[in-house]
Amino acid sequence: MKKKPRKVKHEFLYFAWRNWKLRLGLLVVFFFVLLAIVGPHLTPYEPWAYVGPSARPPCKEFWFGTTMFGQDVFTQFVHGLYPVFLVGVLGGGLATVIGTLIGFTAGYRGGWVDEILNTFTNVVLVIPTLALLLILAAYLGVRSFFIQAVFIGCTAWPWTARAVRAQTLSLKAREFVDLAKISGMRPAKIVLTEIAPNMLSYLVMVFILQFGGAILNAATLDFIGLGPTRGISLGLMMQIALLWGALPLGMWWWFVPPGLAIALLVGALYITNVGLDEVFNPKLREM
């Protein structure tokens, strides 16, 4: 009894390590996590402080150059990474939790509960997230990264709910669920102990996708001027750079790092996801 799970675990780790997509993706993600933690200690400046000559290209003293106003781009960049992870984990996590709960309830309960929840999901699904976030953010005077994450989490869940519902529907028809029902288990417990473990790998992947989506959504909001009213983020850097003519002046060092970091990070998350998919699903492994 005891030996079998251990063997499976080792096999999982073996395939996880052999998978270059998983390795590459995790490497990039951890690199940025490290940068977000260590970065602020590497620089003597504050993100908004005027510390040098204006519009200086990258040099020894200012690794990523300086802005139009003489702020250090590297300092802004490393400080801007933290909210990316905050909004990503919080917003993506919230979306995953809401989506999973609604999906489980709709899928397992069935009947009119399913009918109502499913219709609701489909309605929220067609409402463009940005439009909703836009009108919410536009009327809310003070905004923080936390509120931004909550907004994103509350609008991004529908596709997760749909996917989880579909999986629950198919798992519900299995024999081991029938057995649990006959043995008198409560529905909540059946979902938690019989159904959820069977889609755990899927839920992990959902979270990763939601994580990446939340980062992109936050960057979009920041960029159109609906980001947090205080603090710095990568989206905000791009907005300011564009607003103050970094484009016509050719100050590439101002707008390239924030966008590149987001693209690399989210891309790495997606690739991690593909890697995990291959590890979990032997059919997809490359020969």
Place this chain on the structure above:
Amino acid sequence: MTRYLVRKVTIYLLTFFLAVTIDWIIPRFMPGNPIQTMLSRAALRAEAVEVMRGYYLKAFGLDVPVWQQYLNFWKAVFHGDLGVSVYLFPKPVIKVIAEAIPYTLAILVPAIILSWIAGNKFGAFAARRKWLDSTLLPMGYFLTATPYMWLGIFLAWGFGVALGWFPIAGGYSFAMTPNLSWKFVLDLLWHWFLPFASLFLVMFGGWAIGMRNMIIYELEADYSQYLESLGAPRRLIRSYAFRNAILPQITGLALQMGTIAAGAVVTETVFSYPGIGSLIVQAIQNQDYFLIQGCFLFIIIGVLLANFIVDIVYLIVDPRTRRGMIGEI
């Protein structure tokens, strides 16, 4: 088929109802008072402020009971009366939006359709071809993970500023007045290209990857294995796989509409392209609440219409929906 359509249309009508209601509720019940903001911006003397407040209350129809306001709002929406823009005073919001829509459609519609077709073809072609697959995969993921605005900024910098091939701002040259001549049309196209290209590229990455993954699933399916064991040519198997894989991609198109709309908003902002997206950002920066509400409504209507078109296409492509074999997608 009727069941499928009725279901879909019900959801769209519900969504529209909810959207209009949100559009009405949020400005009224959110913290912060738009009227107060406008009054304080005008910076008038105390007695003038009271007169102005009274005027605004009347102008916005806030002097009647709440339920009456709600009904009036619906009436106004159906009459296309979305108020007057403050920022572009005294132009009605509906007119401002009507002028911006052609530009948005001009970059969005070709970008969506072409990237979908090209991405699917390319993704299907690259799947299970070692060399292409290992280059396409990271590139595609990088493209689809790129924030729309950043790719826009990047293209504008590369092709607009550094190489100087394309303009980086506006829908047409400032020196020209809109007219129907070849010169003007060429100028329009010249300004159109970069915003179109940046939208196209980000979406292309997404479709290519989606298709590649779907094809791999299909090639593992029993029917493919069966055909292979019969010795059917690879091209035939792939063409069957493609036809099956295209269905989720059509559904995906509907699911992506919201994200695509968001992408168009920021791309237009980058290029100061005179569409709905730039309009929204200007409306936000100038706190033009009527314009924000109007744009919100138009984006929703656009996305709903696009979804409906995709549903119809799905009906045409997938015979099972027509025969009612699958109730719901």
